[in-house]
Amino acid sequence: MLAIEVDRLTKSFVLPSKRIVEAVRAITLSVEQGERLAYIGPNGAGKSTSIKILTGILHPTTGDAQVLGFVPWRQRKELARNIGVLFGQRSQLWFQLTPMQSYKLLGAIYGLSREELERRIDEYGSLLEAAALFDIPVRNLSLGQRMRCELTASLLHSPRVLFLDEPTIGLDLVAKQRFRELIVRLNEHKGTTVFLTSHDVSDIEQVAKRVIVINHGQIIYDDKVSVMKRSLLRTKLMEVRFDEPPGAIDIDGVQVLKSTDMGFKLSVDTEARSIKHVLDELLDRYSVGDISVLDPPLEEVISKIYETPRR
Amino acid sequence: MNPYLAAFVSGMRRTVAPGELIVRVGFYAVILVVFAAVWNAAMAANGGEVAGYGFAGILWYIAAAEAAQVATNARMIEDIGNDIGNGTVAIELLRPVSVVGLRLASEVGGAVVRLAGTCALAALFVPLAAGPPPSWNGVGLAIPSLVLAVCCNLAAQHAFAGIAFWLEDAKSAWFLYQKLIFLLGGMLLPLELLPDAMSGAARLLPFWAMSYAPGRLMAGYVEPWLLLLQVGWLVAMVGAAVAVFSSGERRLQAVGG
Numbered sequence: 266m267l268a269i270e271v272d273r274l275t276k277s278f279v280l281p282s283k284r285i286v287e288a289v290r291a292i293t294l295s296v297e298q299g300e301r302l303a304y305i306g307p308n309g310a311g312k313s314t315s316i317k318i319l320t321g322i323l324h325p326t327t328g329d330a331q332v333l334g335f336v337p338w339r340q341r342k343e344l345a346r347n348i349g350v351l352f353g354q355r356s357q358l359w360f361q362l363t364p365m366q367s368y369k370l371l372g373a374i375y376g377l378s379r380e381e382l383e384r385r386i387d388e389y390g391s392l393l394e395a396a397a398l399f400d401i402p403v404r405n406l407s408l409g410q411r412m413r414c415e416l417t418a419s420l421l422h423s424p425r426v427l428f429l430d431e432p433t434i435g436l437d438l439v440a441k442q443r444f445r446e447l448i449v450r451l452n453e454h455k456g457t458t459v460f461l462t463s464h465d466v467s468d469i470e471q472v473a474k475r476v477i478v479i480n481h482g483q484i485i486y487d488d489k490v491s492v493m494k495r496s497l498l499r500t501k502l503m504e505v506r507f508d509e510p511p512g513a514i515d516i517d518g519v520q521v522l523k524s525t526d527m528g529f530k531l532s533v534d535t536e537a538r539s540i541k542h543v544l545d546e547l548l549d550r551y552s553v554g555d556i557s558v559l560d561p562p563l564e565e566v567i568s569k570i571y572e573t574p575r576r
Numbered sequence: 577m578n579p580y581l582a583a584f585v586s587g588m589r590r591t592v593a594p595g596e597l598i599v600r601v602g603f604y605a606v607i608l609v610v611f612a613a614v615w616n617a618a619m620a621a622n623g624g625e626v627a628g629y630g631f632a633g634i635l636w637y638i639a640a641a642e643a644a645q646v647a648t649n650a651r652m653i654e655d656i657g658n659d660i661g662n663g664t665v666a667i668e669l670l671r672p673v674s675v676v677g678l679r680l681a682s683e684v685g686g687a688v689v690r691l692a693g694t695c696a697l698a699a700l701f702v703p704l705a706a707g708p709p710p711s712w713n714g715v716g717l718a719i720p721s722l723v724l725a726v727c728c729n730l731a732a733q734h735a736f737a738g739i740a741f742w743l744e745d746a747k748s749a750w751f752l753y754q755k756l757i758f759l760l761g762g763m764l765l766p767l768e769l770l771p772d773a774m775s776g777a778a779r780l781l782p783f784w785a786m787s788y789a790p791g792r793l794m795a796g797y798v799e800p801w802l803l804l805l806q807v808g809w810l811v812a813m814v815g816a817a818v819a820v821f822s823s824g825e826r827r828l829q830a831v832g833g
Contacts, residue, residue, distance in 0.1 A: 317666070320670055321669065321670070322666050322667075322669050322670065322828065323828075341669065341670075342672040342673075343672070345670055345671055345672040346672050348670075350667075350670050352667060355663065355664065355667045357667065357670075359586065359590065361590040362586065362589065362590060366586065366589060369582065369586075370579075370582050370583060370586045372582075373577045373578065373579045373581070373582030373583075374579040374582070374671050374672065374673050374678070375672065376579075
């Protein structure tokens, strides 16, 4: 059964200069219930505009969409009872209150009985490993802790679809990893449909099973993440600082992109050689001072999409 | 619990928790002390009465008129304008309740706590400075009038702040609103002390319902019809706030949040 159906959705904005900007251009897509979809693209690609239309905040210029059978911009309040939305750069908790006090207010907003609210707070507190944070004022929580509390707030009314707009932005690596695991766990335990926007390639790899890439308001790629990994995410970047000049770097599957005396930027073809093997060889053969492994920027992935012939 | 009642309780909690209440009540104490000194001198120079108000009457007037103002968030127009401009209000549209209703309920909750603090201080200070209230019947009417004044003020601020849906900034609206309350609301002086034309104009506008009405009742003028007019202005201001937000929300849907 479909959770989201979108048909030739377009959104144009008229700027003060009277110039018309097409933020979303004739997008058509569908999402099955229980899917984990990454909806990715660079800044300004139209991701947030799409989410705002699908949650009822924005009215499209043309086209149709249904989320759980509701037309978002016409049935915003009915839809709001069935979806959860988490914006990475916006808080839905009240800063002067504790998360628990915010949850009680949200429980009243969504018409939950006290017993039901307490049961859900316990359930999500345990599932998201956040229960110990619920009595700390929101202003005293770290960003990572707050995001777990925000996620709990988004889930209290047991939404069937969860929209996540850049939920990992600003989080450190450990917090990002933990957050991604929680989303996957939530989807597996509760069957919640996940619609995730991000411009972080790791979010796609670790959370989603399907990926849609949007650029300049248009869908340019729609496939399984496993397929994307094989065809487009074959490389990882490594930044290495050596303690002494290493001379030439000669490791299979590794290409030097940039170098100074001691610092090298390497591209690793992970299909040819695993990251573990490359790390082992670097550490065995050279005197390495510091090393970091990075995902290729999304812009690079998008360039590859344009270069790759469509199936 | 009803969501708006829950927001009211949450607003009370937010106000009670931090030191904001202490600062406000302290500021209110300074106002009372300064006005007591000023009006004491003014009354002495005018034979003990100005426009029908004796010293006790005018100090109880000031206590009530200022309490109604100190209890409300004076910069709320600016805050709401910022929330509209930075997209916070757009996010609030994702809740299945009225955005303006929830905001108003929460603000009224906070204001009621502040009102209790200011009234408690006035009950201690004014009898010492000027004696008991001129009429206990007036006090009985002034208490609901204070609550109506605060509600009316908050609703009007929401209506004024809605300008940010179109102008992306409510600072100009806040500036204008403050001056209107100050001059035409009876916050500084009873309307009887204004020039006739200005007093007449002030009585046609809603601002007197936010300061003058509880002050007049507290000063011993038992005029129950003031409460009825306040209720009328409250209905009008809530209606205006709801209309402005509904229209603003449609604009957000058209141009983005």
